[in-house]
Amino acid sequence: DAGITQSPRHKVTETGTPVTLRCHQTENHRYMYWYRQDPGHGLRLIHYSYGVKDTDKGEVSDGYSVSRSKTEDFLLTLESATSSQTSVYFCAIRTAEMNSPLHFGNGTRLTVT
């Protein structure tokens, strides 16, 4: 498996609190992604990064922000967590090569009560 570490693996938090999920890679890949996975919806893209300090929104970006200050780290922040953000969050990376596949981390299970 690609060198991707997500932390924490599990988190329970209360509505209204900020939460930050971390994705760390040791592959030096240019592209990093945050997806959320919910039953019946598959994997939906939240935000992605195509380089240090270069990020863009995905299809479900409302309520989320990201930062990438180093190649190896991509942070996802829920500014004020809501119950609808209860989900499994996956980080993925890929090289800059066109059409290169995604390599996923093990996921973070977030529960917002």
Next chain:
Amino acid sequence: GQQVMQIPQYQHVQEGEDFTTYCNSSTTLSNIQWYKQRPGGHPVFLIQLVKSGEVKKQKRLTFQFGEAKKNSSLHITATQTTDVGTYFCASPAGSARQLTFGSGTQLTVLP
């Protein structure tokens, strides 16, 4: 934005039966990728199809890309319990930096 529709959402088969999942798009796809996610696991890349009409095989798995590059299928021959999981198709969207996933087909294999 571009959507890839995947059917069926669920499929239960007896061990030894065949299984097929389909992905369809209203627009031409530059390429399509397939991923497998075991229960409790993360998606793992299986294969990529790029050319019109392309067919690729991995042991009991056969992947096809339609002639018009608007649909794709994954066929598993003689399923085994190790095939259990959710199969996703995915295709580039927007600036091609993004990958859009189908909703997945969850395969259950009954022993």
